[in-house]
């Protein structure tokens with residue numbers, strides 16, 4: 001495009017024209033693809049699969065080809081080039097020049113990292129650093145092939161006072177449905193740094209509520225797959241999320257980014273799969289206990305089972321037991337007599353098992369030993385000339401080898417774990433905890449906090465099998481334990497992690513961490529990197545400022561979340577004259593917000609029991625609502641009644657906190673975290689209904 005041409009047109013005309021050209025180019029490329037192949041030829045079928053991929057990519061590009069434009073003049077080039085950036089790349093069919101640039105390509109990083117100014121900018125290309133100047137940054141909104149909006153956020157030499165994030169605000173102001181969405185068009189510089197961070201790092205990210213942690217982690221997966229396409233496979237990436245409903249909520253983002261096959265699961269489901277039916281899991285009652293009202297909750301300390309069994313000290317204790325078990329695996333004087341007089345001495349067997357095979361997992365050491373003795377046996381047989389005697393001795397030798405191997409113990413993870421607790425368990429393990437654990441294990445049942453040690457033992461016995469990871473995402477990582485992260489680390493040659501969470505939302509402190517150092521202790525200093533995300537994109541300024549008052553009571557010492565300047569209505573704290581006033585207030589909150597275009601509305605209750613009552617009341621008041629309970633798999637959107645602890649990770653256009661009184665939300669860190677979670681779910685509107693004495697947490 002010639003600069004003179006562009007000068008005569010308004011930005012909107014110019015972009016309309018470019019869009020028409022682009023759609024034409026896409027249509028032509030689409031038309032050039034051979035028709036669908038239905039035959040049986042294998043090679044043709046493979047080619048057809050490739051063609052189908054291209055069709056899908058072009059169809060996706062066809063409806064929303066790009067979202068941004070950056071005019072960049074590389075040093076030494078005569079003029080700036082307009083670079084159009086989209087979710088997928090496209091080369092021009094005649095010139096093979098990039099026509100649309102994939103958002104993950106190195107040059108596209110400028111679109112995200114550029115924040116104004118006339119100074120030269122650089123980006124890292126495969127061949128080295130490229131320097132140049134940005135002449136224009138433009139956001140474009142295209143929906144269903146139609147150009148809806150053109151916003152210039154920078155023009156070189158122009159008056160750039162408006163380098164505000166007008167486009168970002170426009171996006172944030174949109175109403176949400178029941179799915180998390182991609183943010184490729186508005187990724188912010190601090191988020192981009194995390195998305196494009198090098199592969200071999202354990203990134204630990206403390207991010208304020210609504211700072212885009214989950215979204216950023218998903219975009220990082222898409223980036224890693226693009227950047228390291230020869231070395232990373234989607235099937236070897238895994239996302240651990242807190243529950244199935246959350247997985248359902250985020251399930252749309254990766255497909256939108258063109259990424260399939262990434263395993264998305266909860267830790268418990270993954271662990272049970274590894275243990276392959278070897279363990280029955282007791283339903284957890286601990287969660288309910290910790291989300292009950294303050295007066296019913298036990299004190300939290302280092303002997304709280306989840307914290308104790310998730311510690312690195314407990315990991316060391318298990319490892320020591322495993323070492324002892326392996327060291328005593330061979331009994332003393334365990335020679336093998338193949339037939340009378342032909343003996344493989346104990347010292348040789350020991351040498352093979354304890355020295356040569358030491359670095360293999362136990363199951364493999366056992367198998368290798370058996371194979372090696374068998375080979376030794378075959379050698380001995382070759383020295384026997386008489387075929388009949390050879391046959392007899394072969395039978396005897398094989399029979400004796402089978403008996404020999406049977407004498408070597410073959411413990412399952414569950415049996416080993418049980419024995420670790422049974423054999424005069426030492427004073428390191430608190431007595432009550434040992435007794436409780438053993439009682440359950442004797443019934444063949446493990447508690448959720450036993451899953452990490454059990455899988456650890458499994459992998460010590462069997463190695464990582466075929467479950468090695470290329471990259472692991474742990475979302476809501478404040479709820480994970482150091483032992484759990486160490487376990488996942490064991491399934492990787494080099495650590496490549498995105499570990500993200502918010503200590504202020506650490507409502508599972510009975511099993512999670514209180515400081516990020518607890519998790520970084522799993523890695524060496526150069527293996528991990530710590531990032532913070534302070535800006536919060538989800539909620540309006542008013543909601544964030546209100547939630548920051550509660551944050552100060554969480555005892556985490558975290559700084560207040562910083563709002564993106566998006567102002568909305570004030571947070572409403574409504575004092576009820578009597579409890580019976582709650583229902584009409586909830587009903588009008590729902591109908592007013594629905595009339596105001598809000599698509600997702602949540603009534604947040606304090607406990608599951610409380611939510612059941614609220615749900616029944618709403619039904620009696622003629623309001624259809626979805627009640628979210630523990631174990632729920634799908635998130636449906638619309639009107640939802642949800643206890644604060646299950647709302648974590650989700651977001652709603654409008655939120656009403658029911659029962660925001662001093663009893664439900666007392667002045668302690670756990671209640672503060674629950675209320676903080678509840679309030680920070682709201683995008684546009686937040687109301688608190690107070691029946692009785694108001695909670696001091698927001699006063």
Ligand SMILES: Nc1ncnc2c1ncn2[C@@H]1O[C@H](COP(=O)(O)OP(=O)(O)OP(=O)(O)O)[C@@H](O)[C@H]1O
Nearest residue numbers: 183186187188209210211212213214215537538649
């Ligand atoms: N750069 C961005 N552009 C547009 N929207 C964004 C951006 N970053 C985050 N958001 C939006 O902010 C909301 C919060 O994102 P997300 O759920 O990923 O945050 P989070 O940090 O995981 O939140 P929480 O810890 O509170 O669950 C989402 O609606 C997301 O689309």
